[in-house]
Amino acid sequence: IYLDSPVRIGDDCLYGKDLLTKGRIEEIGLRSTRIRGRDRSITTIPNGEFANMHVVNLTRRDGILMNQTIGLRYETTSDQLRYVLATIRQMLRKHPRVSNQIGRVRAIGFGASALNVSVYAYVQTTKQYEFLEVQEDLILRIIEIVAEAGTALAFPSSTVYQSSDPGLDLGKQKHAERQVREWAAAGSLQSHGFHGDQSTSALTDEGR
Numbered sequence: 001i002y003l004d005s006p007v008r009i010g011d012d013c014l015y016g017k018d019l020l021t022k023g024r025i026e027e028i029g030l031r032s033t034r035i036r037g038r039d040r041s042i043t044t045i046p047n048g049e050f051a052n053m054h055v056v057n058l059t060r061r062d063g064i065l066m067n068q069t070i071g072l073r074y075e076t077t078s079d080q081l082r083y084v085l086a087t088i089r090q091m092l093r094k095h096p097r098v099s100n101q102i103g104r105v106r107a108i109g110f111g112a113s114a115l116n117v118s119v120y121a122y123v124q125t126t127k128q129y130e131f132l133e134v135q136e137d138l139i140l141r142i143i144e145i146v147a148e149a150g151t152a153l154a155f156p157s158s159t160v161y162q163s164s165d166p167g168l169d170l171g172k173q174k175h176a177e178r179q180v181r182e183w184a185a186a187g188s189l190q191s192h193g194f195h196g197d198q199s200t201s202a203l204t205d206e207g208r
Contacts (some may be wrong), residue, residue, distance in 0.1 A: 006055050007033075012128075014056040015045075022058075063099055063122035064131040070142060071114025071154040081107060081115060083149045091141055092121050097134045099124055114154030 007013050011025045015035070023035035023043065033050050035043045045053075072081065088105045092098050103121035110116070119142065123134045146153060 007057055011057055011059040013058055015050075015053050019054060019056055059126055061126055063124050064126070064128070066119070066121050066123055066131075066135050066138065068119045068139070068142075069108070070117040070119060070146070071111055072117060072146065073152050073154045074113070074115060076115055076149075076151040080149045080151045081117075084117065084146060084151070087145045087148070088117075088119060088142055091145065092119075092138075095134075095138070097124050098122065098138070111154075113157045 007025045007028075009025050009028060012022065013025065013035075014020070014022050021037070021043075023037045025033065026036050026042070027034040029047075032044050032046050035045065037043060072084065076084075085105055085107060092103055092105065093100055099122040101122075104118065105120070106118050108116050108118045119138075121138070123131050125131050125134065143153070
């Protein structure tokens, strides 16, 4: 640790299994290194073990990535989409805290309920709180650009297709009612059973 100096006192880093633990180096001793975590607790790691860990030094990065996906409503026209893409690119190029060397703004596909746009840019800071301030400003500007284009951000939705109900067939309805009245007038309505009598045969023939 002393020779390679992967971290120094005051550096923020990711360490541990799958690099999921974040902390700030508080002390590097002869035998162990002390790291203060987000919950303000102190973790002491033997230097031999720490030297074999994968450690990401966050303090030594030259920028912080903003990687956002914006969902536009499906009613957005192709020209509106082009306007949003071009204007966001222009805004990022002019922003004093965004790197002009690395970044992209691209339509990346069709989501479940939105046209997805990827905004990928590096904020020129190494401090997380400054990054969050700049990212907030960029998000607010993007919202304004979307509104200027006359479209809107999407929200989870579904499409319901409606069709007119043709209703009942009045001609067949009247035919059935007339037939039942005729059976009733002839006194044969109750005899339409399964006994093979003449009225049943008549019903069967007519039903054919």
